[in-house]
Amino acid sequence: xxxxxxxxxxxxxxxxxxxxxxxxxxxxxxxxxxxxxxxxxxxxxxxxxxxxxxxxxxxxxxxxxxxxxxxxxxxxxxxxxxxxxxxxxxxxxxxxxxxxxxxxxxxxxxxxxxxxxxxxxxxxxxxxxxxxxxxxxxxxxxxxxxxxxxxxxxxxxxxxxxxxxxxxxxxxxxxxxxxxxxxxxxxxxxxxxxxxxxxxxxxxxxxxxxxxxxxxxxxxxxxxxxxxxxxxxxxxxxxxxxxxxxxxxxxxxxxxxxxxxxxxxxxxxxxxxxxxxxxxxxxxxxxxxxxxxxxxxxxxxxxxxxxxxxxxxxxxxxxxxxxxxxxxxxxxxxxxxxxxxxxxxxxxxxxxxxxxxxxxxxxxxxxxxxxxxxxxxxxxxxxxxxxxxxxxxxxxxxxxxxxxxxxxxxxxxxxxxxxxxxxxxxxxxxxxxxxxxxxxxxxxxxxxxx
Numbered sequence: 001x002x003x004x005x006x007x008x009x010x011x012x013x014x015x016x017x018x019x020x021x022x023x024x025x026x027x028x029x030x031x032x033x034x035x036x037x038x039x040x041x042x043x044x045x046x047x048x049x050x051x052x053x054x055x056x057x058x059x060x061x062x063x064x065x066x067x068x069x070x071x072x073x074x075x076x077x078x079x080x081x082x083x084x085x086x087x088x089x090x091x092x093x094x095x096x097x098x099x100x101x102x103x104x105x106x107x108x109x110x111x112x113x114x115x116x117x118x119x120x121x122x123x124x125x126x127x128x129x130x131x132x133x134x135x136x137x138x139x140x141x142x143x144x145x146x147x148x149x150x151x152x153x154x155x156x157x158x159x160x161x162x163x164x165x166x167x168x169x170x171x172x173x174x175x176x177x178x179x180x181x182x183x184x185x186x187x188x189x190x191x192x193x194x195x196x197x198x199x200x201x202x203x204x205x206x207x208x209x210x211x212x213x214x215x216x217x218x219x220x221x222x223x224x225x226x227x228x229x230x231x232x233x234x235x236x237x238x239x240x241x242x243x244x245x246x247x248x249x250x251x252x253x254x255x256x257x258x259x260x261x262x263x264x265x266x267x268x269x270x271x272x273x274x275x276x277x278x279x280x281x282x283x284x285x286x287x288x289x290x291x292x293x294x295x296x297x298x299x300x301x302x303x304x305x306x307x308x309x310x311x312x313x314x315x316x317x318x319x320x321x322x323x324x325x326x327x328x329x330x331x332x333x334x335x336x337x338x339x340x341x342x343x344x345x346x347x348x349x350x351x352x353x354x355x356x357x358x359x360x361x362x363x364x365x366x367x368x369x370x371x372x373x374x375x376x377x378x379x380x381x382x383x384x385x386x387x388x389x390x391x392x393x394x395x396x397x398x399x400x401x402x403x404x405x406x407x408x409x410x411x412x413x414x415x416x417x418x419x420x421x422x423x424x425x426x427x428x429x430x431x432x433x434x435x436x437x438x439x440x441x442x443x444x445x446x447x448x449x450x
Contacts, residue, residue, distance in 0.1 A: 303381030
Protein backbone atom coordinates (compact mmCIF):
# COMPACT_ATOMS: atom_id res chain seq x y z
CA UNK A 1 0.00 0.00 0.00
CA UNK A 2 2.80 2.38 0.96
CA UNK A 3 4.78 1.54 -2.19
CA UNK A 4 1.65 2.03 -4.29
CA UNK A 5 1.09 5.52 -2.87
CA UNK A 6 4.78 6.32 -3.29
CA UNK A 7 4.78 5.20 -6.94
CA UNK A 8 1.59 7.13 -7.63
CA UNK A 9 3.03 10.30 -6.12
CA UNK A 10 6.14 10.06 -8.29
CA UNK A 11 4.33 9.18 -11.50
CA UNK A 12 3.31 11.50 -14.33
CA UNK A 13 5.11 14.00 -16.54
CA UNK A 14 8.90 14.23 -16.03
CA UNK A 15 8.52 17.95 -15.22
CA UNK A 16 5.89 17.19 -12.59
CA UNK A 17 7.96 14.38 -11.05
CA UNK A 18 10.99 16.67 -10.75
CA UNK A 19 8.84 19.35 -9.12
CA UNK A 20 7.30 16.80 -6.71
CA UNK A 21 10.71 15.51 -5.63
CA UNK A 22 11.95 18.99 -4.85
CA UNK A 23 8.68 19.98 -3.18
CA UNK A 24 9.03 16.93 -0.89
CA UNK A 25 12.68 17.72 -0.21
CA UNK A 26 11.84 21.37 0.46
CA UNK A 27 9.04 20.32 2.82
CA UNK A 28 11.43 18.27 4.92
CA UNK A 29 14.09 20.99 4.97
CA UNK A 30 11.66 23.87 5.43
CA UNK A 31 9.92 21.94 8.20
CA UNK A 32 13.22 21.89 10.05
CA UNK A 33 13.84 25.53 9.15
CA UNK A 34 10.39 26.60 10.39
CA UNK A 35 10.91 24.75 13.67
CA UNK A 36 14.29 26.46 14.08
CA UNK A 37 12.87 29.92 13.27
CA UNK A 38 10.08 29.40 15.81
CA UNK A 39 12.65 28.44 18.45
CA UNK A 40 14.83 31.40 17.54
CA UNK A 41 12.14 33.98 18.33
CA UNK A 42 11.73 33.33 22.10
CA UNK A 43 15.45 32.60 22.49
CA UNK A 44 16.44 35.83 20.76
CA UNK A 45 13.90 37.83 22.78
CA UNK A 46 15.32 36.23 25.96
CA UNK A 47 18.82 37.17 24.87
CA UNK A 48 18.07 40.76 23.83
CA UNK A 49 14.65 41.77 25.38
CA UNK A 50 11.51 42.76 23.39
CA UNK A 51 12.69 46.33 22.63
CA UNK A 52 16.14 45.34 21.39
CA UNK A 53 14.56 42.51 19.39
CA UNK A 54 12.33 45.11 17.71
CA UNK A 55 15.43 47.20 16.91
CA UNK A 56 17.13 44.12 15.40
CA UNK A 57 14.12 43.22 13.24
CA UNK A 58 13.76 46.83 12.04
CA UNK A 59 17.46 47.08 11.21
CA UNK A 60 17.28 43.91 9.14
CA UNK A 61 14.29 45.37 7.29
CA UNK A 62 16.31 48.49 6.44
CA UNK A 63 19.33 46.43 5.27
CA UNK A 64 17.07 44.20 3.15
CA UNK A 65 15.94 47.28 1.23
CA UNK A 66 19.33 47.23 -0.49
CA UNK A 67 18.57 43.88 -2.13
CA UNK A 68 16.41 46.09 -4.37
CA UNK A 69 19.61 47.21 -6.10
CA UNK A 70 20.07 43.94 -7.96
CA UNK A 71 17.77 45.75 -10.46
CA UNK A 72 15.84 42.54 -11.01
CA UNK A 73 18.84 40.66 -12.40
CA UNK A 74 18.20 37.65 -10.16
CA UNK A 75 14.75 37.06 -11.61
CA UNK A 76 15.99 37.96 -15.10
CA UNK A 77 18.67 35.26 -14.73
CA UNK A 78 16.07 32.83 -13.42
CA UNK A 79 13.94 33.04 -16.57
CA UNK A 80 16.81 33.32 -19.08
CA UNK A 81 18.74 30.41 -17.55
CA UNK A 82 15.60 28.22 -17.51
CA UNK A 83 14.80 29.02 -21.15
CA UNK A 84 18.41 28.46 -22.33
CA UNK A 85 18.64 25.15 -20.45
CA UNK A 86 15.25 23.99 -21.82
CA UNK A 87 16.58 24.63 -25.34
CA UNK A 88 19.83 22.77 -24.61
CA UNK A 89 21.99 25.92 -24.87
CA UNK A 90 24.36 25.25 -21.96
CA UNK A 91 27.02 27.70 -23.08
CA UNK A 92 24.45 30.49 -23.28
CA UNK A 93 23.19 29.52 -19.81
CA UNK A 94 26.78 29.80 -18.49
CA UNK A 95 27.13 33.19 -20.16
CA UNK A 96 23.98 34.43 -18.43
CA UNK A 97 25.30 33.23 -15.05
CA UNK A 98 28.79 34.70 -15.54
CA UNK A 99 27.44 38.03 -16.74
CA UNK A 100 24.99 38.28 -13.85
CA UNK A 101 27.74 37.56 -11.31
CA UNK A 102 29.93 40.26 -12.90
CA UNK A 103 27.17 42.90 -12.84
CA UNK A 104 26.10 42.09 -9.27
CA UNK A 105 29.75 42.31 -8.14
CA UNK A 106 30.05 45.78 -9.65
CA UNK A 107 26.78 46.87 -8.01
CA UNK A 108 27.93 45.51 -4.62
CA UNK A 109 31.22 47.42 -4.75
CA UNK A 110 29.40 50.65 -5.68
CA UNK A 111 26.84 50.11 -2.89
CA UNK A 112 29.57 49.60 -0.31
CA UNK A 113 31.47 52.74 -1.35
CA UNK A 114 28.28 54.85 -1.24
CA UNK A 115 27.30 53.40 2.13
CA UNK A 116 30.79 53.98 3.56
CA UNK A 117 30.56 57.68 2.64
CA UNK A 118 26.91 58.29 3.59
CA UNK A 119 26.95 56.24 6.81
CA UNK A 120 29.16 58.84 8.51
CA UNK A 121 26.26 61.31 8.36
CA UNK A 122 23.45 58.96 9.48
CA UNK A 123 22.00 58.93 12.99
CA UNK A 124 20.96 55.31 13.48
CA UNK A 125 19.51 56.11 16.88
CA UNK A 126 16.91 58.35 15.24
CA UNK A 127 16.36 56.04 12.28
CA UNK A 128 15.57 53.12 14.60
CA UNK A 129 13.95 55.35 17.25
CA UNK A 130 16.15 54.02 20.06
CA UNK A 131 18.72 55.24 22.55
CA UNK A 132 20.14 51.72 23.06
CA UNK A 133 23.98 51.82 23.01
CA UNK A 134 24.42 53.96 19.87
CA UNK A 135 28.13 53.16 19.50
CA UNK A 136 27.38 49.42 19.46
CA UNK A 137 24.53 50.02 17.02
CA UNK A 138 26.76 51.94 14.59
CA UNK A 139 29.36 49.14 14.65
CA UNK A 140 26.60 46.60 14.07
CA UNK A 141 25.20 48.48 11.08
CA UNK A 142 28.64 48.72 9.46
CA UNK A 143 29.36 45.00 9.93
CA UNK A 144 25.92 43.83 8.82
CA UNK A 145 25.89 46.01 5.70
CA UNK A 146 29.48 45.14 4.72
CA UNK A 147 28.72 41.42 4.94
CA UNK A 148 25.41 41.98 3.12
CA UNK A 149 27.31 43.39 0.11
CA UNK A 150 29.23 40.11 -0.11
CA UNK A 151 26.07 38.03 0.42
CA UNK A 152 24.52 39.94 -2.47
CA UNK A 153 26.99 38.18 -4.78
CA UNK A 154 27.37 34.84 -3.01
CA UNK A 155 23.64 34.08 -2.74
CA UNK A 156 23.19 34.00 -6.53
CA UNK A 157 23.76 30.24 -6.23
CA UNK A 158 20.23 30.06 -4.79
CA UNK A 159 18.83 31.65 -7.97
CA UNK A 160 20.64 29.03 -10.07
CA UNK A 161 19.13 26.20 -8.00
CA UNK A 162 15.61 27.61 -8.29
CA UNK A 163 16.01 28.30 -12.02
CA UNK A 164 17.04 24.67 -12.47
CA UNK A 165 13.83 23.58 -10.66
CA UNK A 166 15.88 22.41 -7.65
CA UNK A 167 14.60 24.66 -4.84
CA UNK A 168 15.31 21.94 -2.27
CA UNK A 169 19.02 22.71 -2.69
CA UNK A 170 18.36 26.36 -1.89
CA UNK A 171 16.27 25.28 1.11
CA UNK A 172 19.15 23.09 2.31
CA UNK A 173 21.51 26.07 2.34
CA UNK A 174 19.02 28.16 4.32
CA UNK A 175 18.29 25.31 6.75
CA UNK A 176 21.98 24.75 7.52
CA UNK A 177 22.39 28.50 8.11
CA UNK A 178 19.36 28.55 10.43
CA UNK A 179 20.61 25.56 12.42
CA UNK A 180 24.03 27.14 12.98
CA UNK A 181 22.32 30.42 13.95
CA UNK A 182 20.26 28.58 16.56
CA UNK A 183 23.40 27.04 18.05
CA UNK A 184 25.04 30.47 18.13
CA UNK A 185 22.09 32.03 20.00
CA UNK A 186 22.21 29.25 22.61
CA UNK A 187 25.97 29.83 23.06
CA UNK A 188 25.47 33.61 23.32
CA UNK A 189 22.74 33.13 25.93
CA UNK A 190 25.17 31.18 28.10
CA UNK A 191 28.28 33.28 27.56
CA UNK A 192 27.28 36.94 26.96
CA UNK A 193 24.60 39.45 27.92
CA UNK A 194 22.15 40.91 25.39
CA UNK A 195 24.58 42.21 22.74
CA UNK A 196 23.08 43.29 19.43
CA UNK A 197 26.62 43.46 18.04
CA UNK A 198 27.47 39.82 18.84
CA UNK A 199 24.11 38.58 17.55
CA UNK A 200 24.12 40.59 14.32
CA UNK A 201 27.76 39.89 13.46
CA UNK A 202 27.31 36.15 14.08
CA UNK A 203 24.14 35.86 11.98
CA UNK A 204 25.65 37.89 9.12
CA UNK A 205 28.85 35.83 8.90
CA UNK A 206 26.92 32.53 9.07
CA UNK A 207 24.64 33.64 6.22
CA UNK A 208 27.73 34.47 4.17
CA UNK A 209 29.88 31.39 4.76
CA UNK A 210 27.19 28.71 4.20
CA UNK A 211 26.13 29.80 0.64
CA UNK A 212 29.78 30.58 -0.20
CA UNK A 213 30.84 26.99 0.55
CA UNK A 214 27.77 25.67 -1.31
CA UNK A 215 28.58 27.76 -4.39
CA UNK A 216 32.24 26.68 -4.45
CA UNK A 217 31.23 23.02 -4.10
CA UNK A 218 28.45 22.89 -6.70
CA UNK A 219 30.18 25.05 -9.32
CA UNK A 220 33.09 22.60 -9.17
CA UNK A 221 30.92 19.46 -9.30
CA UNK A 222 27.38 19.08 -10.68
CA UNK A 223 27.21 22.67 -12.03
CA UNK A 224 30.74 22.78 -13.40
CA UNK A 225 29.52 23.42 -16.94
CA UNK A 226 27.74 26.56 -15.68
CA UNK A 227 30.61 27.77 -13.46
CA UNK A 228 30.98 31.59 -13.58
CA UNK A 229 34.05 32.64 -15.53
CA UNK A 230 35.45 35.97 -16.73
CA UNK A 231 35.85 34.32 -20.14
CA UNK A 232 32.07 33.93 -20.35
CA UNK A 233 31.16 37.44 -19.19
CA UNK A 234 29.43 39.06 -22.16
CA UNK A 235 27.85 42.43 -21.58
CA UNK A 236 26.10 42.20 -24.95
CA UNK A 237 23.64 39.92 -23.11
CA UNK A 238 23.03 42.65 -20.56
CA UNK A 239 20.06 43.83 -22.62
CA UNK A 240 18.47 40.35 -22.48
CA UNK A 241 18.88 40.22 -18.72
CA UNK A 242 18.00 43.86 -18.12
CA UNK A 243 14.94 44.16 -20.36
CA UNK A 244 13.26 41.47 -18.29
CA UNK A 245 15.17 42.27 -15.11
CA UNK A 246 14.09 45.91 -15.00
CA UNK A 247 10.43 44.90 -14.93
CA UNK A 248 11.13 42.55 -12.04
CA UNK A 249 13.17 45.35 -10.47
CA UNK A 250 10.13 47.61 -10.29
CA UNK A 251 8.00 44.77 -8.94
CA UNK A 252 10.65 43.99 -6.32
CA UNK A 253 10.63 47.64 -5.33
CA UNK A 254 6.91 47.50 -4.63
CA UNK A 255 7.34 44.29 -2.64
CA UNK A 256 10.03 45.96 -0.55
CA UNK A 257 7.77 48.95 0.06
CA UNK A 258 5.05 46.64 1.33
CA UNK A 259 7.18 44.16 3.27
CA UNK A 260 10.14 46.16 4.49
CA UNK A 261 8.75 49.60 5.36
CA UNK A 262 6.18 48.21 7.80
CA UNK A 263 8.70 47.74 10.62
CA UNK A 264 10.26 51.18 10.22
CA UNK A 265 6.82 52.87 10.14
CA UNK A 266 5.75 51.02 13.30
CA UNK A 267 9.07 51.92 14.94
CA UNK A 268 8.65 55.61 14.17
CA UNK A 269 4.97 55.82 15.14
CA UNK A 270 4.68 53.39 18.07
CA UNK A 271 8.28 52.55 19.00
CA UNK A 272 10.45 49.45 18.40
CA UNK A 273 8.65 47.53 21.18
CA UNK A 274 5.55 47.31 18.92
CA UNK A 275 7.59 45.75 16.13
CA UNK A 276 7.98 42.60 18.24
CA UNK A 277 4.27 41.56 18.44
CA UNK A 278 3.85 42.49 14.77
CA UNK A 279 6.81 40.28 13.84
CA UNK A 280 5.59 37.38 16.00
CA UNK A 281 2.12 37.45 14.38
CA UNK A 282 3.76 37.74 10.95
CA UNK A 283 5.95 34.69 11.62
CA UNK A 284 3.03 32.68 13.04
CA UNK A 285 0.75 33.10 10.03
CA UNK A 286 3.80 33.16 7.76
CA UNK A 287 4.12 29.41 8.34
CA UNK A 288 1.27 28.99 5.83
CA UNK A 289 3.03 31.31 3.38
CA UNK A 290 6.24 29.31 3.70
CA UNK A 291 4.47 26.01 3.11
CA UNK A 292 2.59 27.33 0.08
CA UNK A 293 5.79 28.90 -1.27
CA UNK A 294 7.60 25.57 -0.98
CA UNK A 295 4.95 24.02 -3.23
CA UNK A 296 4.70 26.82 -5.77
CA UNK A 297 8.37 27.89 -6.08
CA UNK A 298 9.38 25.04 -8.43
CA UNK A 299 6.45 25.93 -10.70
CA UNK A 300 7.91 29.28 -11.87
CA UNK A 301 10.76 27.70 -13.85
CA UNK A 302 8.60 24.68 -14.73
CA UNK A 303 6.07 27.07 -16.29
CA UNK A 304 8.92 28.68 -18.26
CA UNK A 305 9.96 25.31 -19.68
CA UNK A 306 6.36 24.23 -20.39
CA UNK A 307 5.52 27.51 -22.14
CA UNK A 308 8.67 27.34 -24.28
CA UNK A 309 7.66 23.78 -25.29
CA UNK A 310 3.97 24.81 -25.73
CA UNK A 311 2.78 22.22 -23.19
CA UNK A 312 -0.45 24.11 -22.35
CA UNK A 313 -2.30 21.04 -21.05
CA UNK A 314 0.30 20.62 -18.30
CA UNK A 315 0.04 24.32 -17.39
CA UNK A 316 -3.76 24.12 -17.03
CA UNK A 317 -3.57 20.93 -14.97
CA UNK A 318 -0.97 22.29 -12.52
CA UNK A 319 -2.69 25.65 -12.11
CA UNK A 320 -5.99 23.91 -11.31
CA UNK A 321 -4.29 21.75 -8.67
CA UNK A 322 -2.57 24.79 -7.16
CA UNK A 323 -5.89 26.62 -6.85
CA UNK A 324 -7.49 23.64 -5.08
CA UNK A 325 -4.54 23.58 -2.71
CA UNK A 326 -5.04 27.28 -1.97
CA UNK A 327 -8.58 26.51 -0.81
CA UNK A 328 -7.03 24.28 1.88
CA UNK A 329 -4.87 27.27 2.85
CA UNK A 330 -8.02 29.25 3.68
CA UNK A 331 -9.26 26.45 5.95
CA UNK A 332 -5.86 26.26 7.64
CA UNK A 333 -5.77 30.02 8.25
CA UNK A 334 -9.20 29.99 9.90
CA UNK A 335 -8.01 27.26 12.25
CA UNK A 336 -4.78 29.11 13.03
CA UNK A 337 -6.71 32.31 13.75
CA UNK A 338 -8.96 30.69 16.35
CA UNK A 339 -5.98 28.94 17.95
CA UNK A 340 -3.69 31.97 17.80
CA UNK A 341 -4.03 33.03 21.45
CA UNK A 342 -3.07 29.53 22.67
CA UNK A 343 -0.28 29.27 20.09
CA UNK A 344 1.29 32.59 21.17
CA UNK A 345 1.08 31.57 24.83
CA UNK A 346 2.79 28.26 24.11
CA UNK A 347 5.39 29.90 21.86
CA UNK A 348 6.50 33.09 23.65
CA UNK A 349 4.56 32.93 26.92
CA UNK A 350 3.74 36.21 28.65
CA UNK A 351 6.72 38.11 27.24
CA UNK A 352 4.69 39.65 24.41
CA UNK A 353 0.96 40.39 24.00
CA UNK A 354 -0.56 40.12 20.51
CA UNK A 355 -4.09 41.54 20.03
CA UNK A 356 -6.66 39.45 18.11
CA UNK A 357 -7.19 42.31 15.61
CA UNK A 358 -3.52 42.03 14.57
CA UNK A 359 -3.88 38.26 14.12
CA UNK A 360 -7.01 38.80 12.02
CA UNK A 361 -5.40 41.19 9.54
CA UNK A 362 -2.34 38.93 9.32
CA UNK A 363 -4.56 35.95 8.44
CA UNK A 364 -6.34 37.99 5.75
CA UNK A 365 -2.99 39.18 4.38
CA UNK A 366 -1.67 35.62 4.04
CA UNK A 367 -4.93 34.47 2.44
CA UNK A 368 -4.68 37.19 -0.22
CA UNK A 369 -0.96 36.90 -0.94
CA UNK A 370 -1.08 33.13 -1.30
CA UNK A 371 -4.02 33.45 -3.72
CA UNK A 372 -1.83 35.73 -5.82
CA UNK A 373 0.87 33.03 -6.00
CA UNK A 374 -1.55 30.70 -7.82
CA UNK A 375 -1.24 32.83 -10.97
CA UNK A 376 1.85 35.02 -10.41
CA UNK A 377 4.30 32.13 -10.81
CA UNK A 378 2.85 31.39 -14.25
CA UNK A 379 2.86 35.04 -15.35
CA UNK A 380 6.38 35.62 -14.02
CA UNK A 381 7.63 32.38 -15.55
CA UNK A 382 6.49 33.39 -19.04
CA UNK A 383 7.50 37.07 -18.49
CA UNK A 384 3.97 38.49 -18.98
CA UNK A 385 4.27 40.97 -16.13
CA UNK A 386 3.53 44.45 -17.51
CA UNK A 387 0.14 44.70 -15.73
CA UNK A 388 1.77 43.52 -12.52
CA UNK A 389 4.51 46.08 -13.07
CA UNK A 390 2.03 48.96 -13.28
CA UNK A 391 0.28 47.68 -10.19
CA UNK A 392 3.67 47.64 -8.45
CA UNK A 393 4.18 51.31 -9.32
CA UNK A 394 0.76 52.06 -7.80
CA UNK A 395 1.69 50.16 -4.62
CA UNK A 396 5.03 51.99 -4.36
CA UNK A 397 3.24 55.34 -4.39
CA UNK A 398 0.27 54.51 -2.16
CA UNK A 399 1.46 52.06 0.49
CA UNK A 400 3.58 54.27 2.76
CA UNK A 401 1.18 57.24 3.05
CA UNK A 402 -1.78 54.87 3.48
CA UNK A 403 0.10 52.96 6.21
CA UNK A 404 0.90 56.18 8.05
CA UNK A 405 -2.70 57.40 7.72
CA UNK A 406 -4.18 54.19 9.12
CA UNK A 407 -1.51 53.75 11.81
CA UNK A 408 -1.18 57.36 13.00
CA UNK A 409 -4.21 59.40 11.92
CA UNK A 410 -6.76 56.66 12.61
CA UNK A 411 -4.82 55.43 15.64
CA UNK A 412 -4.75 51.81 14.43
CA UNK A 413 -1.02 51.26 15.02
CA UNK A 414 0.48 48.07 13.58
CA UNK A 415 -2.99 46.80 12.59
CA UNK A 416 -3.37 49.85 10.34
CA UNK A 417 0.01 49.21 8.71
CA UNK A 418 -1.04 45.70 7.69
CA UNK A 419 -4.50 46.88 6.64
CA UNK A 420 -2.88 49.36 4.23
CA UNK A 421 -0.86 46.52 2.68
CA UNK A 422 -4.06 44.49 2.24
CA UNK A 423 -5.75 47.38 0.44
CA UNK A 424 -2.79 47.73 -1.90
CA UNK A 425 -2.72 44.09 -3.07
CA UNK A 426 -6.47 43.81 -3.80
CA UNK A 427 -6.29 44.88 -7.50
CA UNK A 428 -3.83 42.07 -8.28
CA UNK A 429 -6.28 39.48 -6.99
CA UNK A 430 -8.69 40.61 -9.70
CA UNK A 431 -6.54 41.15 -12.80
CA UNK A 432 -4.06 38.25 -12.56
CA UNK A 433 -6.65 35.43 -12.92
CA UNK A 434 -8.21 37.33 -15.84
CA UNK A 435 -4.82 37.66 -17.51
CA UNK A 436 -4.03 33.97 -16.98
CA UNK A 437 -7.27 32.83 -18.64
CA UNK A 438 -6.85 35.28 -21.53
CA UNK A 439 -3.32 33.98 -22.23
CA UNK A 440 -4.34 30.33 -21.98
CA UNK A 441 -7.39 30.89 -24.22
CA UNK A 442 -5.32 32.77 -26.80
CA UNK A 443 -7.38 35.97 -26.42
CA UNK A 444 -4.77 38.10 -24.61
CA UNK A 445 -4.10 41.33 -26.52
CA UNK A 446 -2.33 44.57 -25.75
CA UNK A 447 -1.20 44.95 -22.15
CA UNK A 448 -2.78 41.58 -21.25
CA UNK A 449 -0.13 39.87 -23.41
CA UNK A 450 2.93 41.87 -22.28
